[in-house]
Amino acid sequence: AQKVxxxxxxxxxxxxxxxxxxxxxxxxxxxxxxxxxxxxxxxxLVFLIRRNxxxxxxxxxxxxxxxxxxxxxxxxxxxxxxxxVDSAVYFCALNGGGSEKLVFGKGTKLTVNP
Amino acid sequence: AAGVIQSPRxxxxxxxxxxxxxxxxIPRHDTVYWYQQGxxxxxxxxxxxxxxxxxxxxxxxxxxxxxxxxxxxxELNMSSLELGDSALYFCxxxxxxxxxxxxxxxxxxxxxxxxx
Numbered sequence: 001a002q003k004v005x006x007x008x009x010x011x012x013x014x015x016x017x018x019x020x021x022x023x024x025x026x027x028x029x030x031x032x033x034x035x036x037x038x039x040x041x042x043x044x045l046v047f048l049i050r051r052n053x054x055x056x057x058x059x060x061x062x063x064x065x066x067x068x069x070x071x072x073x074x075x076x077x078x079x080x081x082x083x084x085v086d087s088a089v090y091f092c093a094l095n096g097g098g099s100e101k102l103v104f105g106k107g108t109k110l111t112v113n114p
Numbered sequence: 115a116a117g118v119i120q121s122p123r124x125x126x127x128x129x130x131x132x133x134x135x136x137x138x139x140i141p142r143h144d145t146v147y148w149y150q151q152g153x154x155x156x157x158x159x160x161x162x163x164x165x166x167x168x169x170x171x172x173x174x175x176x177x178x179x180x181x182x183x184x185x186x187x188x189e190l191n192m193s194s195l196e197l198g199d200s201a202l203y204f205c206x207x208x209x210x211x212x213x214x215x216x217x218x219x220x221x222x223x224x225x226x227x228x229x230x
Contacts, residue, residue, distance in 0.1 A: 035219075037221075043223070043226075044222075044223045045157070045204060045206075046221075047218055047219070047220060047221070050218055099170055100145070100162060100169070100170060100217065100219070101159040101162060102147075102149075102157070104157050104158075105156060106155075107156055
Protein backbone atom coordinates (compact mmCIF):
# COMPACT_ATOMS: atom_id res chain seq x y z
CA ALA A 1 0.00 0.00 0.00
CA GLN A 2 1.08 3.54 -0.62
CA LYS A 3 1.48 6.00 2.19
CA VAL A 4 2.60 9.59 2.54
CA UNK A 5 3.68 11.03 5.87
CA UNK A 6 3.97 14.72 6.59
CA UNK A 7 5.16 14.77 10.17
CA UNK A 8 4.87 18.54 10.57
CA UNK A 9 1.25 19.40 11.27
CA UNK A 10 1.79 23.14 11.61
CA UNK A 11 4.74 25.46 11.06
CA UNK A 12 4.88 29.14 11.88
CA UNK A 13 7.65 31.41 10.58
CA UNK A 14 8.34 35.08 10.23
CA UNK A 15 8.43 36.63 6.79
CA UNK A 16 11.75 36.21 4.92
CA UNK A 17 12.68 33.09 6.84
CA UNK A 18 13.42 29.91 4.91
CA UNK A 19 11.20 26.94 5.69
CA UNK A 20 11.35 23.27 4.73
CA UNK A 21 8.29 21.02 4.62
CA UNK A 22 9.05 17.34 5.04
CA UNK A 23 7.47 14.48 3.12
CA UNK A 24 8.25 10.79 3.52
CA UNK A 25 6.59 8.20 1.37
CA UNK A 26 6.12 4.45 1.22
CA UNK A 27 5.45 2.42 -1.91
CA UNK A 28 6.31 -0.97 -3.35
CA UNK A 29 6.06 0.31 -6.91
CA UNK A 30 9.28 0.81 -8.85
CA UNK A 31 7.65 3.50 -10.95
CA UNK A 32 5.86 6.17 -9.02
CA UNK A 33 5.24 9.89 -9.03
CA UNK A 34 5.42 12.46 -6.28
CA UNK A 35 3.53 15.73 -6.13
CA UNK A 36 3.17 18.83 -4.06
CA UNK A 37 -0.06 20.83 -3.91
CA UNK A 38 -0.82 24.12 -2.16
CA UNK A 39 -4.20 24.80 -0.58
CA UNK A 40 -4.59 28.47 0.38
CA UNK A 41 -7.33 29.62 2.75
CA UNK A 42 -9.66 30.07 -0.23
CA UNK A 43 -9.71 26.29 -0.54
CA UNK A 44 -8.57 25.45 -4.04
CA LEU A 45 -5.78 22.94 -4.65
CA VAL A 46 -2.92 24.38 -6.67
CA PHE A 47 -0.51 22.03 -8.42
CA LEU A 48 3.14 22.87 -7.67
CA ILE A 49 5.31 20.04 -8.95
CA ARG A 50 5.42 16.42 -10.16
CA ARG A 51 8.53 14.27 -9.95
CA ASN A 52 8.90 10.70 -11.25
CA UNK A 53 10.85 8.02 -9.40
CA UNK A 54 13.62 7.90 -11.99
CA UNK A 55 14.49 11.55 -11.76
CA UNK A 56 16.30 12.46 -8.56
CA UNK A 57 17.45 15.83 -9.74
CA UNK A 58 16.53 18.62 -7.43
CA UNK A 59 14.33 21.32 -8.89
CA UNK A 60 14.16 25.03 -8.27
CA UNK A 61 11.36 27.33 -9.31
CA UNK A 62 11.79 30.85 -8.06
CA UNK A 63 11.67 30.76 -4.28
CA UNK A 64 10.56 27.12 -4.28
CA UNK A 65 12.89 24.14 -4.36
CA UNK A 66 12.39 20.41 -3.99
CA UNK A 67 14.80 17.75 -2.78
CA UNK A 68 14.01 14.18 -3.83
CA UNK A 69 16.04 11.41 -2.18
CA UNK A 70 15.08 7.83 -2.96
CA UNK A 71 17.55 6.50 -0.40
CA UNK A 72 15.48 8.04 2.39
CA UNK A 73 12.11 7.98 0.56
CA UNK A 74 11.78 11.70 1.02
CA UNK A 75 10.57 14.54 -1.15
CA UNK A 76 11.08 17.74 0.81
CA UNK A 77 9.94 21.20 -0.19
CA UNK A 78 11.78 24.40 0.73
CA UNK A 79 10.46 27.92 0.47
CA UNK A 80 13.20 30.53 0.51
CA UNK A 81 12.53 34.01 1.87
CA UNK A 82 8.95 33.15 2.80
CA UNK A 83 6.16 35.65 2.23
CA UNK A 84 2.76 36.10 3.85
CA VAL A 85 1.14 34.87 0.63
CA ASP A 86 2.84 31.51 1.17
CA SER A 87 0.52 30.87 4.10
CA ALA A 88 -1.45 27.76 3.17
CA VAL A 89 -1.76 24.05 3.76
CA TYR A 90 0.74 22.12 1.67
CA PHE A 91 0.04 18.54 0.65
CA CYS A 92 2.53 15.98 -0.57
CA ALA A 93 0.99 13.22 -2.70
CA LEU A 94 1.96 10.01 -4.44
CA ASN A 95 0.67 7.74 -7.17
CA GLY A 96 2.05 4.83 -9.13
CA GLY A 97 1.73 1.18 -10.01
CA GLY A 98 -0.49 2.00 -12.94
CA SER A 99 -3.02 3.88 -10.85
CA GLU A 100 -3.53 7.59 -11.28
CA LYS A 101 -5.30 8.14 -7.96
CA LEU A 102 -3.40 10.43 -5.67
CA VAL A 103 -2.64 9.39 -2.11
CA PHE A 104 -2.18 12.51 -0.03
CA GLY A 105 -0.35 13.15 3.20
CA LYS A 106 -2.21 14.85 6.04
CA GLY A 107 -0.81 18.22 5.03
CA THR A 108 1.34 20.84 6.72
CA LYS A 109 -0.23 24.15 7.62
CA LEU A 110 2.28 26.92 7.05
CA THR A 111 1.69 30.32 8.58
CA VAL A 112 3.99 33.15 7.57
CA ASN A 113 3.73 36.12 9.90
CA PRO A 114 4.64 39.66 8.85
CA ALA B 115 -6.01 29.52 -19.39
CA ALA B 116 -9.20 27.55 -18.91
CA GLY B 117 -9.51 25.69 -15.63
CA VAL B 118 -11.68 22.95 -14.23
CA ILE B 119 -15.18 24.21 -13.54
CA GLN B 120 -17.33 22.83 -10.76
CA SER B 121 -20.92 23.65 -9.97
CA PRO B 122 -22.44 24.51 -7.71
CA ARG B 123 -19.73 26.02 -5.54
CA UNK B 124 -21.81 25.71 -2.40
CA UNK B 125 -24.68 23.37 -1.65
CA UNK B 126 -26.77 22.92 1.46
CA UNK B 127 -28.90 19.80 1.77
CA UNK B 128 -30.79 18.06 4.52
CA UNK B 129 -30.23 14.51 5.67
CA UNK B 130 -31.65 11.87 3.34
CA UNK B 131 -31.80 14.28 0.43
CA UNK B 132 -30.04 13.85 -2.91
CA UNK B 133 -27.31 16.03 -4.41
CA UNK B 134 -25.69 16.24 -7.85
CA UNK B 135 -22.30 17.82 -8.34
CA UNK B 136 -21.04 18.73 -11.79
CA UNK B 137 -17.54 18.96 -13.18
CA UNK B 138 -16.37 20.40 -16.49
CA UNK B 139 -12.75 19.43 -17.22
CA ILE B 140 -10.14 21.52 -18.91
CA PRO B 141 -10.72 21.38 -22.70
CA ARG B 142 -9.08 18.30 -24.31
CA HIS B 143 -8.62 16.62 -20.94
CA ASP B 144 -10.08 13.13 -21.15
CA THR B 145 -9.73 11.94 -17.56
CA VAL B 146 -11.75 13.13 -14.59
CA TYR B 147 -11.16 12.37 -10.91
CA TRP B 148 -13.34 12.99 -7.86
CA TYR B 149 -11.96 13.56 -4.37
CA GLN B 150 -13.63 14.23 -1.03
CA GLN B 151 -11.98 16.40 1.60
CA GLY B 152 -13.53 16.43 5.06
CA UNK B 153 -12.90 19.33 7.45
CA UNK B 154 -9.23 19.44 8.39
CA UNK B 155 -8.54 16.29 6.40
CA UNK B 156 -6.55 15.41 3.32
CA UNK B 157 -8.38 14.75 0.04
CA UNK B 158 -9.54 11.17 -0.42
CA UNK B 159 -9.91 9.66 -3.88
CA UNK B 160 -13.43 8.57 -4.77
CA UNK B 161 -13.54 7.57 -8.43
CA UNK B 162 -12.11 8.38 -11.86
CA UNK B 163 -13.17 8.14 -15.49
CA UNK B 164 -11.19 7.90 -18.69
CA UNK B 165 -12.95 8.30 -22.00
CA UNK B 166 -16.35 7.88 -20.29
CA UNK B 167 -15.39 4.57 -18.66
CA UNK B 168 -14.70 4.14 -14.96
CA UNK B 169 -10.93 3.78 -14.66
CA UNK B 170 -10.37 3.51 -10.92
CA UNK B 171 -12.40 3.37 -7.76
CA UNK B 172 -11.54 4.40 -4.24
CA UNK B 173 -13.48 4.76 -1.04
CA UNK B 174 -16.73 5.83 -2.63
CA UNK B 175 -19.88 4.93 -0.66
CA UNK B 176 -22.49 2.80 -2.40
CA UNK B 177 -24.88 5.74 -1.99
CA UNK B 178 -22.75 7.69 -4.44
CA UNK B 179 -22.54 7.16 -8.18
CA UNK B 180 -20.80 9.02 -10.95
CA UNK B 181 -20.46 9.07 -14.68
CA UNK B 182 -18.65 10.86 -17.45
CA UNK B 183 -20.61 12.06 -20.47
CA UNK B 184 -19.75 12.29 -24.15
CA UNK B 185 -18.62 15.90 -23.74
CA UNK B 186 -16.28 14.70 -20.94
CA UNK B 187 -18.08 16.50 -18.18
CA UNK B 188 -18.79 14.39 -15.12
CA GLU B 189 -21.48 14.28 -12.46
CA LEU B 190 -21.31 12.89 -8.95
CA ASN B 191 -24.69 11.82 -7.63
CA MET B 192 -25.11 11.45 -3.90
CA SER B 193 -28.23 9.96 -2.34
CA SER B 194 -29.49 9.47 1.21
CA LEU B 195 -27.16 12.17 2.38
CA GLU B 196 -25.68 11.86 5.86
CA LEU B 197 -24.16 14.48 8.12
CA GLY B 198 -20.76 12.88 7.51
CA ASP B 199 -21.00 13.65 3.81
CA SER B 200 -20.40 17.33 4.59
CA ALA B 201 -17.11 18.05 2.85
CA LEU B 202 -15.35 19.81 0.04
CA TYR B 203 -15.68 17.79 -3.16
CA PHE B 204 -12.98 18.30 -5.73
CA CYS B 205 -12.95 17.36 -9.34
CA UNK B 206 -9.64 17.16 -11.19
CA UNK B 207 -8.84 16.56 -14.82
CA UNK B 208 -5.78 15.42 -16.72
CA UNK B 209 -4.58 14.34 -20.12
CA UNK B 210 -1.65 12.18 -21.18
CA UNK B 211 1.64 14.03 -21.22
CA UNK B 212 4.15 12.85 -23.84
CA UNK B 213 6.57 10.32 -22.39
CA UNK B 214 4.91 10.15 -19.04
CA UNK B 215 2.41 7.68 -17.64
CA UNK B 216 1.30 9.76 -14.72
CA UNK B 217 -0.45 12.94 -15.52
CA UNK B 218 -0.68 16.25 -13.75
CA UNK B 219 -4.08 16.50 -12.14
CA UNK B 220 -5.50 19.99 -12.20
CA UNK B 221 -8.12 20.57 -9.57
CA UNK B 222 -11.27 22.62 -9.74
CA UNK B 223 -12.25 25.07 -6.98
CA UNK B 224 -14.39 22.45 -5.26
CA UNK B 225 -18.02 22.20 -4.22
CA UNK B 226 -18.62 22.72 -0.53
CA UNK B 227 -21.47 20.45 0.52
CA UNK B 228 -23.12 20.99 3.87
CA UNK B 229 -25.62 18.43 5.10
CA UNK B 230 -27.88 19.60 7.94
